[in-house]
Amino acid sequence: MNRQTSRPRTPIRTPRSSRRQFLKGTTAAAAGLALLGRGPAVLGQQVRELQVWHTEVEPQTVKTIQEGAIAEFERRFPGFKVRQQPLAWGDLNTKLLAAIAAGSPPDLTHLNPFMTASLYTKGLLRPMDELIRALGEKEIHEATLKLQYFDGRYYGVTHAMGGIYIAERRDLREQKGLKPPQTYADLVNLAAALTEEGTRYGVTMPGEKLYIGFSFPAEWLASNGGSWVDPKTWRPRLASRAMVETLQFLRRLNRFMPPSWSGQKYLDTLAALATGKVAMAYLSGARTIGYIERYAPEGMRDPEHFQPMFRPHGPSGQTGVSALDGENWAVFTQSKYPQEAFEFLRIFYTRQHYMKYCHSVPIHLTPIFKSMIDDPEYLAHPRIRKWRSWHDAMITGLREHRFLPIGFSRPDDKLLPFLAELDGSGIVADMVIEAMVGGTDPEAAAVRAQQRAEELLTQLGF
DSSP states (O other), rough: OOOSSOOOOOOOOOOOOHHHHHHHTTTOHHHHHHHSSSSOOTTTTEEEEEEEEEOOOOHHHHHHHHIIIIIIHHHTTTTEEEEEEEOOOOHHHHHHHHHHHOOOOEEEEEHHHHHHHHHHHHHHHHOHHHHHHHHHTTBBHHHHHTTEEEEEEEEEEEBBBOOOOOEEEEEHHHHHOOOOOOOHHHHHHHHHHHHHTTHHHHHHHHOOIIIIIHHHHHHHHHHHHHHHTTTTTTOOTTTTTHHHHHHHHHHHHGSSSOOOGGGGOOOHHHHHHHHSSSSEEEEEOOTTHHHHHHHTTTTSSSSEEEEEEEBBBOTTTTSSEEEOOOOEEBBTTTOSSSHHHHHHHHTTTTTHHHHHHHSSSTSSSSSSSSSHOOOOOHTSHHHHHHHHHHOOOOHHHHHTTTTEEEEOSSGGGGGOTTHHHHHHHHHHHHHHHHHHOOOOOOOHHHHHHHHHHHHHHHHHTT
């Protein structure tokens, strides 16, 4: 395995289809088949099954996909049936890697951006340049356009964008006369001020490994002037000043968190926020609105009481950075029906289906198309109108470059072919838990994690 992935190059410009024509959804099936080189199964042939995996598990989203893009695909191509499999985000990587190892991956799947480089270097991904040109390179938001771009070619397209924040009880903070936190120290002080012994804790976060051991640490490094690896040598930087300062901050913050937080799941933290058990949920996106509207007391289910806040920065950082939730669609070299998978995506992104898809979880499924983000029809959704401040936070975060893909500490982390392995190792999760709740000195925990990470990369051949 090569130590480094080739740096991205500027793609060769070629003529592309009009995005307006594409989004009208009127492209004839024959035109798409000509582009792809061969046609899907036709009427009279044995029915074939197109396997589609994705991470949108909410029932209304699954229903929207089934009644929209899937129904149209099956009408166009009667020789096929589409089987969608919604997977929890934490299950995706494990099941995908097992399917790839068995030689039977799905035809089309969501893929975490931090996995893409690893799969690309192994030659497992199919390029999708024609699809990107049909969608409109200039119309796809810059925050997502080239996340899966290697050696001058595209290997993925993001399904939608969702900003990650701290969700707060805005009313409680304002009653204390405090401003949103800008620094690590500010957040600790705010959590202390909002804690009421025996009644309410200042903040909570999920203790699940996929968050505490990968997604959050990437954000903390980015927010404190650090990175997973040295940009030149690719050696781990888990014992860096940026990480040690972060572990010290987390140890202080832990004093104002529920004693059992490390055993909590993501949805538990949202319920705790909505019901008043905590004043802040560290992991939140606009998906949180649904829990607020279901579980918060009547008269409080509004943005006057619940508001998103951007991540604070550390003493060695300048701007707080958080994750941009948005898996990319990928087609494998092993996929059984790759051409049909691309046809499905062409249908999925047509305006009529994609708008409904994004509206199934408003704001958290923000469109990847710049023109649709500001489209009056998109903004007219009742939840977006009511919670417009959450939409505005998403736009501000994009404009101020406050988001990085999940697991990225810097944009060039997309080139690291071992992030998925680091995530799966549990090394970072052990470090964080040891320092936050285990009583281990932060610097000692960081040094131990650094040694383990060095050993892991050596075993992987880097």
